[in-house]
Amino acid sequence: MTGRPISTRHRAEATRNVELTLTEYAILGLLGHLDEPISGYDLRKVVDRSIGFIWQPSKTQLYAVLRRLVDHGLASERRVRQRRRPDKTLFAVTAAGRACVHTWLSRDENQPDPDRSVLVLKLFFGAQADGDALVRQLVAFRDAYAARLSLYESKWRDDSPEERAGSDRFTRMTLRYGIARARAAVRWANATLEELQG
Amino acid sequence: MTGRPISTRHRAEATRNVELTLTEYAILGLLGHLDEPISGYDLRKVVDRSIGFIWQPSKTQLYAVLRRLVDHGLASERRVRQRRRPDKTLFAVTAAGRACVHTWLSRDENQPDPDRSVLVLKLFFGAQADGDALVRQLVAFRDAYAARLSLYESKWRDDSPEERAGSDRFTRMTLRYGIARARAAVRWANATLEELQG
Protein backbone atom coordinates (compact mmCIF):
# COMPACT_ATOMS: atom_id res chain seq x y z
CA MET A 1 0.00 0.00 0.00
CA THR A 2 2.65 2.45 1.02
CA GLY A 3 5.23 0.42 -0.88
CA ARG A 4 7.59 2.18 -3.20
CA PRO A 5 6.39 2.61 -6.76
CA ILE A 6 6.75 -0.37 -8.98
CA SER A 7 9.75 0.03 -11.17
CA THR A 8 9.25 1.04 -14.76
CA ARG A 9 11.30 -1.89 -15.88
CA HIS A 10 8.58 -4.10 -14.57
CA ARG A 11 5.72 -2.12 -15.95
CA ALA A 12 7.32 -1.88 -19.35
CA GLU A 13 6.93 -5.56 -20.10
CA ALA A 14 4.11 -6.16 -17.68
CA THR A 15 1.79 -7.95 -20.04
CA ARG A 16 3.86 -10.96 -20.92
CA ASN A 17 7.44 -11.55 -19.93
CA VAL A 18 8.08 -9.73 -16.70
CA GLU A 19 11.73 -8.94 -16.16
CA LEU A 20 12.85 -9.23 -12.58
CA THR A 21 16.03 -8.72 -10.67
CA LEU A 22 18.12 -11.66 -9.58
CA THR A 23 16.98 -11.25 -6.01
CA GLU A 24 13.37 -11.34 -7.07
CA TYR A 25 13.95 -14.47 -9.12
CA ALA A 26 15.79 -16.07 -6.25
CA ILE A 27 12.95 -15.49 -3.83
CA LEU A 28 10.28 -16.45 -6.31
CA GLY A 29 12.27 -19.55 -7.12
CA LEU A 30 12.43 -20.43 -3.45
CA LEU A 31 8.66 -20.09 -3.14
CA GLY A 32 8.27 -22.54 -5.96
CA HIS A 33 10.92 -24.79 -4.50
CA LEU A 34 9.13 -25.07 -1.18
CA ASP A 35 5.75 -25.37 -2.81
CA GLU A 36 3.82 -24.37 0.28
CA PRO A 37 2.87 -20.97 1.68
CA ILE A 38 5.47 -19.44 3.93
CA SER A 39 5.92 -16.20 5.84
CA GLY A 40 8.68 -13.75 5.14
CA TYR A 41 10.07 -14.47 8.54
CA ASP A 42 10.37 -18.18 7.93
CA LEU A 43 11.55 -17.71 4.40
CA ARG A 44 14.53 -15.92 5.77
CA LYS A 45 15.51 -18.92 7.77
CA VAL A 46 15.11 -21.12 4.75
CA VAL A 47 17.46 -18.86 2.85
CA ASP A 48 20.06 -19.23 5.58
CA ARG A 49 19.84 -22.98 5.35
CA SER A 50 19.80 -23.25 1.58
CA ILE A 51 21.04 -20.59 -0.81
CA GLY A 52 22.54 -18.39 1.90
CA PHE A 53 26.07 -18.57 0.58
CA ILE A 54 25.00 -17.88 -2.96
CA TRP A 55 22.33 -15.31 -2.35
CA GLN A 56 21.33 -13.57 0.85
CA PRO A 57 19.06 -10.56 0.72
CA SER A 58 18.67 -8.42 3.81
CA LYS A 59 15.56 -8.74 5.91
CA THR A 60 14.01 -5.53 4.64
CA GLN A 61 14.75 -6.50 1.08
CA LEU A 62 12.96 -9.75 1.54
CA TYR A 63 9.73 -8.16 2.71
CA ALA A 64 9.91 -5.53 0.00
CA VAL A 65 10.47 -8.10 -2.70
CA LEU A 66 7.59 -10.27 -1.49
CA ARG A 67 5.27 -7.32 -1.71
CA ARG A 68 6.47 -6.52 -5.18
CA LEU A 69 5.95 -10.10 -6.29
CA VAL A 70 2.39 -9.97 -5.07
CA ASP A 71 1.86 -6.69 -6.90
CA HIS A 72 2.92 -8.42 -10.08
CA GLY A 73 0.64 -11.33 -9.54
CA LEU A 74 3.62 -13.65 -9.30
CA ALA A 75 2.92 -14.53 -5.70
CA SER A 76 -0.21 -14.63 -3.61
CA GLU A 77 -0.57 -13.65 0.01
CA ARG A 78 -2.85 -14.94 2.68
CA ARG A 79 -3.24 -13.35 6.09
CA VAL A 80 -3.17 -15.72 9.02
CA ARG A 81 -4.40 -14.70 12.46
CA GLN A 82 -2.62 -16.09 15.45
CA ARG A 83 -3.49 -15.86 19.10
CA ARG A 84 -0.21 -16.41 20.82
CA ARG A 85 1.96 -15.00 18.07
CA PRO A 86 1.82 -11.90 15.89
CA ASP A 87 -0.31 -12.33 12.81
CA LYS A 88 1.59 -13.34 9.75
CA THR A 89 1.27 -13.30 6.00
CA LEU A 90 1.88 -16.43 4.04
CA PHE A 91 3.20 -16.17 0.52
CA ALA A 92 2.97 -18.68 -2.27
CA VAL A 93 3.94 -18.68 -5.91
CA THR A 94 1.17 -18.34 -8.46
CA ALA A 95 0.89 -19.96 -11.87
CA ALA A 96 2.19 -16.76 -13.44
CA GLY A 97 5.07 -16.81 -10.99
CA ARG A 98 5.94 -20.36 -11.93
CA ALA A 99 5.92 -19.48 -15.60
CA CYS A 100 8.11 -16.49 -14.90
CA VAL A 101 10.70 -18.55 -13.07
CA HIS A 102 10.61 -21.19 -15.76
CA THR A 103 11.33 -18.60 -18.44
CA TRP A 104 14.19 -17.22 -16.42
CA LEU A 105 15.67 -20.65 -15.85
CA SER A 106 15.52 -21.37 -19.56
CA ARG A 107 17.11 -18.15 -20.64
CA ASP A 108 20.83 -18.10 -21.30
CA GLU A 109 22.90 -15.63 -19.34
CA ASN A 110 24.87 -13.17 -21.36
CA GLN A 111 27.34 -12.14 -18.72
CA PRO A 112 29.39 -14.59 -16.65
CA ASP A 113 29.81 -14.36 -12.90
CA PRO A 114 32.69 -12.27 -11.61
CA ASP A 115 35.01 -13.85 -9.06
CA ARG A 116 34.66 -11.17 -6.45
CA SER A 117 36.83 -11.48 -3.40
CA VAL A 118 37.93 -8.73 -1.10
CA LEU A 119 40.92 -10.66 0.11
CA VAL A 120 42.20 -11.38 -3.37
CA LEU A 121 41.75 -7.75 -4.25
CA LYS A 122 43.80 -6.80 -1.24
CA LEU A 123 46.43 -9.34 -2.14
CA PHE A 124 46.72 -7.81 -5.57
CA PHE A 125 47.78 -4.63 -3.81
CA GLY A 126 50.15 -6.60 -1.60
CA ALA A 127 53.14 -4.47 -2.49
CA GLN A 128 51.47 -1.53 -0.78
CA ALA A 129 50.61 -3.56 2.30
CA ASP A 130 52.12 -4.75 5.50
CA GLY A 131 53.41 -8.32 5.21
CA ASP A 132 52.13 -9.42 8.61
CA ALA A 133 48.67 -8.04 8.00
CA LEU A 134 48.43 -9.92 4.72
CA VAL A 135 49.41 -13.19 6.33
CA ARG A 136 46.92 -12.67 9.11
CA GLN A 137 44.11 -12.06 6.68
CA LEU A 138 45.08 -14.94 4.46
CA VAL A 139 44.92 -17.25 7.45
CA ALA A 140 41.47 -15.92 8.29
CA PHE A 141 40.43 -16.40 4.69
CA ARG A 142 41.63 -19.98 4.67
CA ASP A 143 39.97 -20.75 7.97
CA ALA A 144 36.68 -19.27 6.84
CA TYR A 145 36.68 -21.40 3.72
CA ALA A 146 37.77 -24.45 5.68
CA ALA A 147 34.80 -23.94 7.98
CA ARG A 148 32.49 -23.48 5.05
CA LEU A 149 33.94 -26.61 3.50
CA SER A 150 33.31 -28.78 6.51
CA LEU A 151 29.81 -27.38 6.80
CA TYR A 152 29.12 -28.33 3.19
CA GLU A 153 30.65 -31.73 3.69
CA SER A 154 28.55 -32.46 6.74
CA LYS A 155 25.45 -31.42 4.84
CA TRP A 156 26.52 -33.75 2.08
CA ARG A 157 26.85 -36.68 4.47
CA ASP A 158 23.61 -35.93 6.33
CA ASP A 159 21.94 -36.04 3.00
CA SER A 160 23.28 -39.36 1.74
CA PRO A 161 20.86 -41.76 -0.01
CA GLU A 162 20.37 -43.94 3.06
CA GLU A 163 19.35 -40.98 5.14
CA ARG A 164 16.80 -39.67 2.68
CA ALA A 165 16.85 -36.18 4.10
CA GLY A 166 14.84 -35.11 1.12
CA SER A 167 17.20 -32.88 -0.84
CA ASP A 168 16.89 -33.28 -4.54
CA ARG A 169 19.76 -33.99 -6.87
CA PHE A 170 20.06 -30.32 -7.76
CA THR A 171 20.66 -29.29 -4.20
CA ARG A 172 23.40 -31.86 -4.08
CA MET A 173 24.92 -30.51 -7.26
CA THR A 174 25.13 -27.03 -5.86
CA LEU A 175 26.58 -28.48 -2.68
CA ARG A 176 29.31 -30.10 -4.74
CA TYR A 177 30.01 -26.80 -6.33
CA GLY A 178 30.49 -25.19 -2.96
CA ILE A 179 32.75 -28.02 -1.88
CA ALA A 180 34.86 -27.82 -5.02
CA ARG A 181 35.30 -24.09 -4.77
CA ALA A 182 35.98 -24.06 -1.06
CA ARG A 183 38.56 -26.79 -1.45
CA ALA A 184 40.29 -24.85 -4.18
CA ALA A 185 40.29 -21.75 -2.01
CA VAL A 186 41.80 -23.55 0.98
CA ARG A 187 44.52 -25.17 -1.08
CA TRP A 188 45.38 -21.93 -2.79
CA ALA A 189 45.51 -20.08 0.52
CA ASN A 190 47.87 -22.65 2.00
CA ALA A 191 50.18 -22.53 -0.99
CA THR A 192 50.16 -18.76 -0.95
CA LEU A 193 50.87 -18.64 2.75
CA GLU A 194 53.89 -20.85 2.25
CA GLU A 195 55.16 -18.55 -0.42
CA LEU A 196 54.63 -15.48 1.72
CA GLN A 197 56.27 -16.90 4.80
CA GLY A 198 58.70 -19.56 3.61
CA MET B 1 31.54 21.02 -8.72
CA THR B 2 28.23 19.58 -9.80
CA GLY B 3 29.18 16.25 -8.28
CA ARG B 4 26.74 14.53 -5.97
CA PRO B 5 27.11 15.44 -2.31
CA ILE B 6 29.84 13.68 -0.46
CA SER B 7 28.40 10.87 1.58
CA THR B 8 27.96 11.41 5.28
CA ARG B 9 29.94 8.29 5.98
CA HIS B 10 32.91 10.04 4.54
CA ARG B 11 32.39 13.31 6.28
CA ALA B 12 31.80 11.62 9.61
CA GLU B 13 35.39 10.47 9.93
CA ALA B 14 36.84 12.99 7.60
CA THR B 15 39.64 14.20 9.80
CA ARG B 16 41.64 11.03 10.24
CA ASN B 17 40.61 7.61 9.04
CA VAL B 18 38.40 8.05 6.04
CA GLU B 19 36.11 5.12 5.45
CA LEU B 20 35.63 4.30 1.78
CA THR B 21 33.68 1.80 -0.22
CA LEU B 22 35.36 -1.20 -1.74
CA THR B 23 35.19 0.33 -5.18
CA GLU B 24 36.87 3.46 -3.95
CA TYR B 25 39.60 1.45 -2.29
CA ALA B 26 40.04 -0.61 -5.41
CA ILE B 27 40.54 2.42 -7.60
CA LEU B 28 42.72 4.21 -5.10
CA GLY B 29 44.74 1.05 -4.76
CA LEU B 30 45.19 0.88 -8.50
CA LEU B 31 46.44 4.45 -8.59
CA GLY B 32 49.04 3.51 -6.01
CA HIS B 33 49.84 0.33 -7.85
CA LEU B 34 50.59 2.14 -11.09
CA ASP B 35 52.42 4.94 -9.37
CA GLU B 36 52.07 7.36 -12.22
CA PRO B 37 49.33 9.78 -13.20
CA ILE B 38 46.65 8.27 -15.38
CA SER B 39 43.39 9.35 -16.96
CA GLY B 40 40.05 7.81 -16.11
CA TYR B 41 39.86 6.55 -19.63
CA ASP B 42 43.15 4.70 -19.45
CA LEU B 43 42.49 3.51 -15.94
CA ARG B 44 39.53 1.67 -17.25
CA LYS B 45 41.66 -0.27 -19.63
CA VAL B 46 44.07 -1.09 -16.84
CA VAL B 47 41.16 -2.45 -14.82
CA ASP B 48 40.20 -4.71 -17.70
CA ARG B 49 43.70 -6.07 -17.89
CA SER B 50 44.26 -6.49 -14.17
CA ILE B 51 41.52 -6.73 -11.57
CA GLY B 52 38.71 -6.90 -14.08
CA PHE B 53 37.49 -10.31 -13.03
CA ILE B 54 37.58 -9.41 -9.36
CA TRP B 55 36.31 -5.87 -9.54
CA GLN B 56 34.91 -3.93 -12.43
CA PRO B 57 33.15 -0.64 -11.88
CA SER B 58 31.14 0.87 -14.68
CA LYS B 59 32.56 3.73 -16.66
CA THR B 60 30.42 6.35 -14.98
CA GLN B 61 31.24 4.97 -11.57
CA LEU B 62 34.91 5.28 -12.30
CA TYR B 63 34.74 8.95 -13.16
CA ALA B 64 32.50 9.66 -10.17
CA VAL B 65 34.82 7.85 -7.79
CA LEU B 66 37.89 9.64 -9.09
CA ARG B 67 36.24 12.97 -8.45
CA ARG B 68 35.29 11.90 -4.95
CA LEU B 69 38.81 10.76 -4.22
CA VAL B 70 40.11 14.16 -5.27
CA ASP B 71 37.52 15.83 -3.05
CA HIS B 72 38.86 13.86 -0.13
CA GLY B 73 42.44 14.76 -0.87
CA LEU B 74 43.25 11.12 -1.53
CA ALA B 75 44.05 11.72 -5.16
CA SER B 76 45.29 14.70 -7.09
CA GLU B 77 44.28 15.74 -10.57
CA ARG B 78 46.18 17.50 -13.29
CA ARG B 79 44.65 18.83 -16.47
CA VAL B 80 46.50 18.04 -19.66
CA ARG B 81 45.81 19.85 -22.92
CA GLN B 82 46.06 17.95 -26.13
CA ARG B 83 45.90 19.16 -29.71
CA ARG B 84 44.82 16.09 -31.64
CA ARG B 85 42.87 14.48 -28.80
CA PRO B 86 40.35 15.72 -26.27
CA ASP B 87 41.91 17.18 -23.17
CA LYS B 88 42.30 14.77 -20.31
CA THR B 89 42.71 14.77 -16.59
CA LEU B 90 45.43 12.74 -15.00
CA PHE B 91 44.92 11.35 -11.54
CA ALA B 92 47.52 10.27 -9.02
CA VAL B 93 47.39 9.05 -5.45
CA THR B 94 48.45 11.47 -2.73
CA ALA B 95 50.29 10.73 0.50
CA ALA B 96 46.98 10.74 2.34
CA GLY B 97 45.61 8.33 -0.23
CA ARG B 98 48.52 5.98 0.26
CA ALA B 99 48.02 6.02 4.00
CA CYS B 100 44.34 5.34 3.53
CA VAL B 101 44.97 2.31 1.36
CA HIS B 102 47.59 1.04 3.74
CA THR B 103 45.16 1.20 6.64
CA TRP B 104 42.53 -0.61 4.64
CA LEU B 105 44.96 -3.32 3.62
CA SER B 106 45.94 -3.86 7.23
CA ARG B 107 42.44 -4.07 8.57
CA ASP B 108 40.86 -7.48 9.00
CA GLU B 109 37.62 -8.15 7.19
CA ASN B 110 34.69 -9.12 9.32
CA GLN B 111 32.52 -10.69 6.66
CA PRO B 112 33.68 -13.33 4.23
CA ASP B 113 33.05 -13.26 0.51
CA PRO B 114 29.86 -14.85 -0.73
CA ASP B 115 30.12 -17.35 -3.58
CA ARG B 116 27.64 -15.68 -5.86
CA SER B 117 26.86 -17.43 -9.07
CA VAL B 118 23.78 -17.03 -11.17
CA LEU B 119 24.19 -20.40 -12.78
CA VAL B 120 24.51 -22.24 -9.50
CA LEU B 121 21.46 -20.43 -8.22
CA LYS B 122 19.58 -21.57 -11.28
CA LEU B 123 20.82 -25.09 -10.83
CA PHE B 124 19.51 -25.09 -7.29
CA PHE B 125 16.09 -24.54 -8.80
CA GLY B 126 16.74 -27.25 -11.35
CA ALA B 127 13.59 -29.18 -10.49
CA GLN B 128 11.55 -26.27 -11.79
CA ALA B 129 13.56 -25.99 -14.97
CA ASP B 130 13.81 -27.50 -18.36
CA GLY B 131 16.50 -30.17 -18.52
CA ASP B 132 17.84 -29.13 -21.90
CA ALA B 133 18.07 -25.50 -20.91
CA LEU B 134 20.08 -26.41 -17.83
CA VAL B 135 22.51 -28.49 -19.83
CA ARG B 136 22.94 -25.72 -22.35
CA GLN B 137 23.70 -23.18 -19.68
CA LEU B 138 26.04 -25.49 -17.85
CA VAL B 139 28.01 -25.99 -21.03
CA ALA B 140 28.20 -22.24 -21.50
CA PHE B 141 29.29 -21.86 -17.89
CA ARG B 142 32.02 -24.44 -18.31
CA ASP B 143 33.21 -22.91 -21.57
CA ALA B 144 33.32 -19.44 -20.08
CA TYR B 145 35.44 -20.65 -17.19
CA ALA B 146 37.61 -22.69 -19.53
CA ALA B 147 38.24 -19.56 -21.56
CA ARG B 148 38.99 -17.60 -18.44
CA LEU B 149 41.32 -20.35 -17.34
CA SER B 150 43.34 -20.38 -20.51
CA LEU B 151 43.53 -16.61 -20.42
CA TYR B 152 44.93 -16.75 -16.90
CA GLU B 153 47.33 -19.49 -17.87
CA SER B 154 48.64 -17.58 -20.83
CA LYS B 155 49.14 -14.55 -18.62
CA TRP B 156 51.00 -16.75 -16.22
CA ARG B 157 53.33 -18.01 -18.94
CA ASP B 158 53.89 -14.59 -20.49
CA ASP B 159 54.92 -13.44 -17.09
CA SER B 160 57.42 -16.16 -16.29
CA PRO B 161 60.74 -15.12 -14.73
CA GLU B 162 62.66 -15.28 -18.00
CA GLU B 163 60.22 -12.94 -19.66
CA ARG B 164 60.28 -10.30 -16.95
CA ALA B 165 56.99 -8.78 -17.95
CA GLY B 166 57.08 -6.81 -14.75
CA SER B 167 54.27 -8.27 -12.69
CA ASP B 168 55.04 -8.53 -9.04
CA ARG B 169 54.65 -11.66 -6.95
CA PHE B 170 51.27 -10.51 -5.68
CA THR B 171 49.82 -10.28 -9.14
CA ARG B 172 50.99 -13.80 -9.69
CA MET B 173 49.36 -14.94 -6.49
CA THR B 174 46.03 -13.56 -7.54
CA LEU B 175 46.53 -15.15 -10.92
CA ARG B 176 46.98 -18.49 -9.24
CA TYR B 177 43.80 -17.92 -7.35
CA GLY B 178 41.93 -17.32 -10.56
CA ILE B 179 43.46 -20.44 -12.07
CA ALA B 180 42.60 -22.58 -9.06
CA ARG B 181 39.02 -21.41 -8.94
CA ALA B 182 38.46 -21.63 -12.68
CA ARG B 183 39.88 -25.14 -12.76
CA ALA B 184 37.55 -26.17 -9.95
CA ALA B 185 34.62 -24.67 -11.79
CA VAL B 186 35.42 -26.45 -15.05
CA ARG B 187 35.87 -29.81 -13.35
CA TRP B 188 32.70 -29.42 -11.38
CA ALA B 189 30.76 -28.42 -14.47
CA ASN B 190 31.98 -31.46 -16.37
CA ALA B 191 31.10 -33.82 -13.56
CA THR B 192 27.69 -32.23 -13.20
CA LEU B 193 27.06 -32.44 -16.92
CA GLU B 194 27.80 -36.13 -16.86
CA GLU B 195 25.36 -36.61 -14.06
CA LEU B 196 22.68 -34.63 -15.83
CA GLN B 197 23.09 -36.35 -19.15
CA GLY B 198 24.49 -39.80 -18.34
Add this chain to the structure above:
DNA sequence: CGAGGCATGTAAGAGGTTACATGATTGA
Protein backbone atom coordinates in the same frame (compact mmCIF):
# COMPACT_ATOMS: atom_id res chain seq x y z
C1' DC C 1 12.21 -10.30 35.44
C1' DG C 2 14.81 -9.88 31.62
C1' DA C 3 16.44 -11.84 27.29
C1' DG C 4 15.32 -13.61 23.13
C1' DG C 5 12.09 -15.22 19.63
C1' DC C 6 8.16 -13.98 16.66
C1' DA C 7 6.71 -11.04 12.81
C1' DT C 8 6.70 -7.12 10.47
C1' DG C 9 7.92 -3.09 8.72
C1' DT C 10 9.52 2.58 7.86
C1' DA C 11 12.85 6.08 6.60
C1' DA C 12 16.93 7.63 4.80
C1' DG C 13 20.32 7.40 1.72
C1' DA C 14 24.19 5.18 -0.44
C1' DG C 15 26.19 2.97 -4.34
C1' DG C 16 25.56 1.53 -8.81
C1' DT C 17 23.63 0.79 -13.67
C1' DT C 18 21.86 2.14 -18.20
C1' DA C 19 20.88 5.21 -21.65
C1' DC C 20 22.13 9.23 -23.77
C1' DA C 21 25.27 13.06 -25.33
C1' DT C 22 29.37 15.31 -27.46
C1' DG C 23 32.80 16.12 -30.89
C1' DA C 24 37.17 15.76 -32.84
C1' DT C 25 40.37 12.28 -35.12
C1' DT C 26 42.14 8.24 -37.29
C1' DG C 27 42.10 4.02 -40.00
C1' DA C 28 39.83 0.73 -43.33
Add this chain to the structure above:
DNA sequence: TCAATCATGTAACCTCTTACATGCCTCG
Protein backbone atom coordinates in the same frame (compact mmCIF):
# COMPACT_ATOMS: atom_id res chain seq x y z
C1' DT D 1 32.50 7.43 -45.68
C1' DC D 2 31.67 4.85 -41.91
C1' DA D 3 33.01 3.00 -37.77
C1' DA D 4 35.93 3.09 -33.99
C1' DT D 5 38.89 5.49 -30.68
C1' DC D 6 39.69 9.18 -27.54
C1' DA D 7 37.79 11.38 -23.31
C1' DT D 8 34.46 12.79 -20.51
C1' DG D 9 30.46 13.25 -18.46
C1' DT D 10 24.71 14.08 -17.10
C1' DA D 11 20.12 12.37 -15.88
C1' DA D 12 17.24 9.16 -14.33
C1' DC D 13 16.37 5.49 -11.73
C1' DC D 14 16.82 1.41 -8.88
C1' DT D 15 18.25 -1.73 -5.85
C1' DC D 16 20.01 -2.68 -1.44
C1' DT D 17 21.76 -1.64 3.18
C1' DT D 18 21.59 0.27 7.85
C1' DA D 19 19.41 2.03 11.62
C1' DC D 20 15.36 2.33 14.05
C1' DA D 21 10.68 0.87 15.76
C1' DT D 22 6.90 -2.04 17.68
C1' DG D 23 4.69 -5.21 20.82
C1' DC D 24 3.33 -9.56 22.40
C1' DC D 25 4.88 -14.11 24.15
C1' DT D 26 7.73 -17.65 26.16
C1' DC D 27 11.33 -19.57 28.70
C1' DG D 28 14.75 -19.84 32.18
